[in-house]
Amino acid sequence: MLDASTVAIIVLMAATTYLTRILGYVVLRDRTLSPRMRAVMENVPGCVLISVIAPAFVSRHPADLLALAITLFAATRFSLLPTVIVGVASAGILRHLIG
The missing domain is CATH 1.10.287 (Helix Hairpins)
Incomplete structure (x- = not known):
């Protein structure tokens, strides 16, 4: 919650x-x-x-760094809204899985 x-x-x-x-x-x-x-x-x-999202560049958390990489990749393929959705979803999922 x-x-x-x-x-x-x-x-x-x-x-x-x-x-x-x-x-x-x-x-x-x-x-x-x-x-x-x-x-x-x-x-x-x-x-x-x-x-x-810029502070994620200096993060030491693996989940944040992976989400950042995924988001940067999505930014090269999609427009702004799908990129934001991919970034938020990947950060949430990776934080849940990795911690």
């Missing part, structure tokens, strides 16, 4: 990812965006996601 702090962290990370995309468009809604600025706005949620 998930404890309250885990659920709160998941909800806050989802809200942060969503808000980074929406707030940028709300603040800049009356401006014409250049193609470069539009590309930046579309990649902000991915940057937030990277900041969340």
Whole structure:
């Protein structure tokens, strides 16, 4: 069973990812965006996601390192959403199996 702090962290990370995309468009809604600025706005949620998973690069836990490798492999094959699903699922399963 998930404890309250885990659920709160998941909800806050989802809200942060969503808000980074929406707030940028709300603040800049009356401006014409250049193609470069539009590309930046579309990649902000991915940057937030990277900041969340980056600590796994320095982890000493085998399950986290294996999940990171699986996620990086998935990122070369799939778009963002399937990669996130693969990453979360692999981390959960490997943490359960390996500890």
